[in-house]
Amino acid sequence: MSANKLCKCTRKTRNACGNCSRLRMVFLMDFELGNIQNPVYYSFQAEDRKYKDERVLARQMLSRLSKLHRGRYHKIEVFDNQASGKPKLFEFKKNETL
Ligand SMILES: [Zn+2]
Numbered sequence: 001m002s003a004n005k006l007c008k009c010t011r012k013t014r015n016a017c018g019n020c021s022r023l024r025m026v027f028l029m030d031f032e033l034g035n036i037q038n039p040v041y042y043s044f045q046a047e048d049r050k051y052k053d054e055r056v057l058a059r060q061m062l063s064r065l066s067k068l069h070r071g072r073y074h075k076i077e078v079f080d081n082q083a084s085g086k087p088k089l090f091e092f093k094k095n096e097t098l
Contacts, residue, residue, distance in 0.1 A: 014046035022048040023089075024081040025061055027073040041065055042081060054078070054089055066097045 021042035
């Protein structure tokens with residue numbers, strides 16, 4: 001980790017952090033909801049350490065988050081929050097998440 005990071009996470013931190021979490025997940029909400037912002041989530045750092053495979057980690061996040069949005073999204077995009085440029089890793093269609 002760089003010395004000028006903006007948070008106080010350590011290797012024992014368990015919660016999600018915009019700096020340190022491995023995955024960034026964006027729910028693309030249904031268009032009829034208007035111009036509301038697409039919700040963004042970061043993986044729990046406890047789970048970052050527990051699951052090596054990004055897809056397994058992402059599925060773990062989805063099992064928590066998909067219920068929260070009651071299926072009012074059409075797609076979920078998953079980004080690598082640690083790589084430079086934060087590239088997209090993969091995406092889930094709605095029917096893959098239920
Ligand atoms: Zn952090």
